[in-house]
Amino acid sequence: MDAFFNPYYVDIVVFLIIYMMLGLGLNLMTGYAGQVSLGHAAFFGIGAYSSAILSTKAGIDPWISMILAVVLTFLFSAVLGLPSLRVREDFLAITTLGLGLIIQSFFKNADITGGAYGIDSIPPLSLFGTKLDNTGVLVVVALALLASIYALRKMTRSRIGRAWMVIREDETVAKAMGIHTTYCKVLVFAIGGAYAGAAGALFAHKMSFIGAESFGFTVSATxxxxxxxxxxGSIRGTLFGVTLLYLLPELFRLFKIDGVDMKYIDMYKMMLYGLLMVVVMRYRPKGIFGKTGMKTKSCRAADEDRSADRETKGVKERVDPA
Structure with a gap:
């Protein structure tokens, strides 16, 4: 099949889909549940290293190792999500940033992860004993993405999804409504981490080599x-945002632009990301496809009652100045 498709372009699409899965997990945590995370790359790395270690050192089949990696990431993410029970918003973001840096440091120094040398010779995906080519891997990651989108839609439209959105708006109100916020917050970290773990496992077997540098703060920020x-809080928004920001740097490689030195492509990329963030926050604070939010009927009625009270009070003051 590779004879009909340019391997370079196929690789771009494969890694684009992997980042989409990573973005869906983060959007579930931050967009739907309001749990801001700056250490999402840590979950990405846990999934990648778990699958790599199980397949290279334990000799487990790559397909099984990827499933086990998702389960392990789910459990680790639940534990790492415990700080969300005590801290919120900016403090939670700083806490997750610290956890991400600690886990990356572990990747760099632990013997089981290969330390600074990383892990190589990770077995590629195969089917019936035949190694999958680039196009075959593309089909696998595309199916994984479709399953991820389907599961996310089901979750966000379910009772637990509505509970996450209430917690995002006001945790105190959520508790007053009888929502078990502790369970919901830990669960969303676990599921969001599992998404990242699946993306990490696919990344590891596609690359055949992983190092700690691939799971640092830059990835989380990106x-x-x-x-x-x-x-x-938008699935299509995540897919669009990942596609836009992932493919923009590739344009510099595809089209030779005067004055652009390819040695500094990473610097240009971060500058471009920062500029887009400023523009979007100025004109679309909730993102290009973000939900602007709508008031409920009771909220609108309350606003109308307050407006009517103000008008009545103004009339009384004009009639009786004293």
């Missing part, structure tokens, strides 16, 4: 930018 630009 994915958060993608989600915010596309729109918090």
């Amino acid at each position: 994915v958060l930018s993608m989600v915010v630009v596309g729109g918090l």
Whole structure:
């Protein structure tokens, strides 16, 4: 099949889809549940290293190792989500940033992860003993993305999804409504982490080599930018934001632009991301496809009652100045 498709373009689409899965997990946590995370790359790395270690050192089949990696990431994410029970908003973001840096440091120094050398010779995906080519891997990641989108739509439209959105708007109100906020917050971290773990496992077997540098703060910040630009609380917003910000740097490679030195492509990329963030926050604070929010009927009625009270009071003051 690779004879009919340019391997370079196929690789771009494969990694684009992997980042989409990573973005969907973060959007579930931040966009739907309001749990801001700056350490999402840590979950990405846990999934990648878990699958790599299980397949290279334990000799487990890559397909099984990927499933186990998702389960392990789910459990680790639930534990790492415990700080969300005590801290919120900016403090939660700083806490997750610290956790992400700690986990990356572990990747760099632990013997089981290969330390600074990373893990190589990760077995590629195969089917019936035949190694999948680039197009075959593309089909696998595309199916994984479709399953991820379907599961996310089902979750966000379910009772637990509505509970997450109430917690996002006001945790105190959520508790007053009888929502078990502790369970909901830990669960959303676990599921969001599992999405990142699945993306990490696919990334590891596609690359055949992983190192700690692939799971640092830059990745977390990049994915958060993608989600915010596309729109918090929106699946299509995540897909659009990831596509936009992932493909923009590739344009510099595809089209030779005067004055652009390819040695500094990473610097240009971060500058471009920052500029887009500023523009989007200025004109579309909730992102390009973000939900602007609508008042409920009771809220609108309350606003109308307050307006009527103000008008009545103004009439009384004009009739009786004393």
